[in-house]
Amino acid sequence: MSTSAIIMMIISMLIVWGGLVAAILRLRQHPQPQDELPPGAHRAE
Amino acid sequence: MTEQPREQWATRTGFLLAAIGSAVGLGNIWRFPAIAYDNGGGAFLLPYLIALLTAGIPLLIMEYAIGRKYRLSPPAALRRMARPAEAIGWWQVAISFVIATYYAVIIAWAVRYVGFSVGQQWGDDPEAFLFGDFLRAPDTPGFLDGFVPGVFWPLVVVWVVVLGILAFGIRRGIERANKVFIPLLFVLFAALVIRALTLDGAATGLDALFTPDWSELGNGTVWVAAYGQIFFSLSIGFGIMVTYASYLGRRADLTGSAMVAGFANSSFEILAGIGVFATLGYLATASGVGVDEVAGAGIGLAFVAFPAVISEMPFGGFFGVLFFSSLVIAGLSSLISIVQVVVSAVQDRTGMRRRTAVLGVGGLVALVSLVLFPTESGIYLLDASDHFINQYGIALAALVGLIVIVWVLRQLPSLQENADATSAVRLGHWWRICLGVITPLTLGWMMVDSLRTEFQENYEGYSTGFLLSAGWSVAIGALLVGVILSLMPWPAGGEDIDLDMESPADRKDH
Secondary structure, three states, X not given: OOHHHHHHHHHHHHHHHHHHHHXXXXXXXXOOOOXXXXXXXXXXX | OOOOOOOOOOOHHHHHXXXXXXXXXXXXXXXXXXXXXXXXXXXXHHHHHHHHHHHHHHHHHHHHHHHHHHOOOHHHHHHHHOHHHHHHHHHHHHHHHHHHHHHHHHHHHHHHHHHHHHHOOOXXXXXXXXXXXXOOOOOOOOOOOOEOHHHHHHHHHHHHHHHHHHHOXXXXXXXXXHHHHHHHHHHXXXXXXXXXXXXXXXXXXXXXXXXXXXXXXXXXXXXXXXXXXXXXXXXXXXXXXXXXXOXXXXXXXOHHHHHHHHHHHHHHHHHHHHHHHHHHHHHHHHHOOOHHHHOOOHHHHHHHHHHHHHXXXXXXHHHHHHHHHHHHHHHHHHHHHHHHXXXXXXXXXXXXXXXXXXXXXXXHHHHHHHHHOOEOOHHHHHHHHHHHHHHHHHHHHHHHHHHHHHHHOOOHHHHHHHHHOOOOOOOOHHHHHHHHHHHHHHHHHHHHHHXXXXXXXXXXXXXXXXXXXHHHHHHHHHHHHHHHHHHOOOOOOHHHXXXXXXXXXXXXXX
């Protein structure tokens, strides 16, 4: 492989896969609140 | 009339896996590598990333926000925004209906090819085997000409599996299936990539894919290709993400999830690019030709080039099972989401119970698929419908929808407020600029570009009569069906059917 191809392959992997890891880490820090039933609401039988 | 509680994803991971499963489909495996190769190789990364950040993720966020805000399928959600906008929602549902009918067929082929791989039944000429022995395609397209049992039976299996999963609902059906499908897809595809990288000539293939041609960045068509790839590969524009997000809790994160889904989809595309081009490098080296002579996309890549590689390599049968099983799984998780758009829209419209809707409406999609496509000319019908419904269905509906939502109804500020209230990443002005200016301009440009090509020469050299009946009529038909469905009166009290936990009386107080 040429040097430019190797560099572009590594950059692609770092940016896209790194972006995925960063997005997952950011989301994990965010709490996951559960819904409460709205006033007057009632679940169906 | 009906007050079933709206179903909800059990976990955030479950929703994310389903959204990723929907986005990661056949296009990631067989479209991205060729598009990147044809449009500047390594240099394509730049327009591709810009397209992801300025169109892909912003659109995903908008669709998530619409789904979560209204907690309704696209027609009902758009109707809540403004009564006439409902037509766009039904247009998207009609597009999903059409896509589901032929998408299932490709999965059925892949199911057969898992079996064919074991004994390499395509022999020395995979192309002749595909079109002659397997599909029995005539030289020129006809209509409903001859029944092909070899496609029909696996297609029945595909539909039984898909409708079976949908019948179990959001949590027990779609969410559970994707919790199995996505990790399995990753494991199978990772094994395939590792095997591909150990083949002679793999480096030649990767060199062809990643060597940057920076001069291509000045070429407008490269940028159109980048936006087109992001747009078509993320499953945006025809209601899937609105539908899936409508089953989110009211306080669920939207923006962080959109970023995870968007980057996960692109991550798989990069992996697919590496796997596909390492394999093509091997084929080129073994055949003593350049990579440009073996590089291809779509059906030709998957069902002609890959079988040739499988026959060539040691333990090719194993490699074939990995590849075609990956196609089946990636396809199934996308097909499930496409059919769910139709099922969910009909449920919201009529108050029908899930299983009735799955069997009735999903059954109708399956029936159309089983009547039209396991035929000798099925491949031609599939090819023409796919091209026209993509260009003048998905992309056009997305453009019209975006202009209506952003510029006519001016919904972005309220959607932004809604998303920001619960999300991991706050949206700024950039989000509105991307959706208000950049995305409509690029979609409009794509449309003009594609129309120009359409009128320069007939798509794939098909006759004008065939293109009118199998291509244009399908795309225009989807629009007409959308308008007609939106004009039909809702049943008494129908506007209050939201399958939500609120009763109609409560909702009127809001």
